[in-house]
Amino acid sequence: MTAAGTQTSTRDRLLDAFETLLKDGGSRAATLDAVASAAEVSKGGLLYHFPSKDDLVAGMLARIHEMGDADVARMRTAECGPVDFYLQTSVDTGSPFDRALIAAARIAQESPGSPEGQRARDTMARLRQGWFEVLAEHLGDDSLARTVQLIGDGLYFDDITGLAHGGSLDHVRDTLRRLGAL
Amino acid sequence: MTAAGTQTSTRDRLLDAFETLLKDGGSRAATLDAVASAAEVSKGGLLYHFPSKDDLVAGMLARIHEMGDADVARMRTAECGPVDFYLQTSVDTGSPFDRALIAAARIAQESPGSPEGQRARDTMARLRQGWFEVLAEHLGDDSLARTVQLIGDGLYFDDITGLAHGGSLDHVRDTLRRLGAL
DNA sequence: CGTACTGTACCGGCTGGACGGTCTAGCATG
DNA sequence: CATGCTAGACCGTCCAGCCGGTACAGTACG
Known part of the structure; x- marks a missing residue:
């Protein structure tokens, strides 16, 4: 039962390694061997904690849900x-949450028609919904909130696909400042 | 040499099938066997036209370059x-160009560290540059142009990851209309 | 205190299937 | 018969998942 207390557990190390491989090398690089090796665990050890690759994905998504709730709370009081x-958090800050999100995005696109891809997409949709609510509530304008969210998605997309966009954030701030003047 | 004249050639059918599989099933589904089968060609036939999978990707990217130049021209005079x-063209309209773009995005994320992924990213960067120039020229404002481009990227991202966004475009138009009033 | 048993954590070789790429044999048309 | 194109069996590699181990901690019992 591990009592939900021991941190930096093997389980978390495996999830960390999985996410990092997904982010840096794409889904093709995130093989069971590679994950186990990166987490300094044997393949058998990995499969003890996660009986299949699907379970590894499920574990990752579950962790994202927790982090997501915390992120929305932080966003509300930022x-x-x-x-x-x-x-700010739509560009890759190198945080564990960003890493996990990029990893989830990779999974979501890897298998558009499979159940695991669907679960990843559901997770992302739920996160987006949480962010949108805060945005809409704060801006008091659904159209503007949706547009801001799209800009965030654009920043994320550029990051994920590795398209450099130095200073894009400043451009956006500039534009939004003008919008806010209305 | 195929004289660059014969249309709906086996070659194009293979590229079409490749793109469709990439879009609908992700890069994992786009195997040589599946591409050949979808194009109603044998594997040997596929490999006659494209000696390797890399060549298939290269062929797809080359076609995108052509379509991209035409798209920029159409955008200029729209x-x-x-x-x-x-x-409008940032959401998947089902056109061959959109399909190709989504396919390229899949490739770009599949292998972040590989040469073929790099080429896909270069292709996308070049297209984005072309669009940005028209946008900046027309708007006379780099910040706004960059922001519009990010919104387009966001629309694309939502499409690619399969996150429904019904009516997002209208929200954006609404917001931009207000911005344009400045 | 020692022995036997149980459950948890982890190890790593193995297999079967899938996939990229090769090879050779065909077939149509000029 | 040659050339452009197609066909599909075949091969080597890679990978997910399986399985028979090892180590060790607890604990039950005599």
Whole structure:
């Protein structure tokens, strides 16, 4: 039962390794051997904790849900306001949450028609819904909230596909400032 | 040499099938066997036209370059203006160009560290540059152009990952209309 | 205190299937 | 008969998942 207390457990190390491989090398690089090796665990050890690759994905998504709830809470009370917080965290800051999100996005696109891909997409949709609610509530305008969210998605997309966009965030801030003047 | 004249050639059918499989089933589903089968060609026939999978990718990217140049030209002279044209074509309209673009995005993310992934990313970067130039020229404002482009990327991302966004485009138009009033 | 048993965590060789790529044999048309 | 194109069996590699181990901690019992 491991009592849900021991941290940096083998289980978490495996999930970390899985996410990192997914992010840096794509889904093709995230083989069971590679994950086990990166987590300094044998393949048998990995399969003890996660009986199949699907279970590994499920474990990752479950962890994302937890982190997602915490992120929405932080967004709500962010000093710079929800919008800027949202945009800031839409570019890869190197945080575990970003890593997990990029990993989930890879899975979602890897198997568009499979159940595991569907679960990844459901997870992302749920997160987006949470962010949208905070955005809409704060801006008091659904159209604007949706647009801000799309900009965040764009920033994410550029990051994920590795398209450099240095300074894009400043451009967006500039534009939004003008919008806010209305 | 095929004289660059014969249309709906086996070659094009193979590329079409490759793109469709990439779009609908992800890169894992786009195996040589599956591509050949979908194009109603034998594996040997496929490998006659494209000696390796890399060549298949290269062929797809080359076709995208051609279509991209044509798209930029159409964008420049679009009746509804470059911005709306750009946003309209940022959601999957089901056109061959969109299909090809989604396919390229899949490749770009599949192998972040491989040469073929790099080429796909280069192709996308070049296309984005072309669109940006028209946008910036028309809007006369780099920040706004960059923001519009990010919105387009966001629309694309949502499409690619299969996150429904019914009416998002209208929200964006609404927001941009207000921005344009400045 | 020692022995036997149980459950948890982990190890790594193995297999069967899938996939990229090769090879050779055909077939149509000029 | 040659050339452009197609066919599909075949091969080597890679990978997910399986399975027979090892180590060790607890604990039950005499």
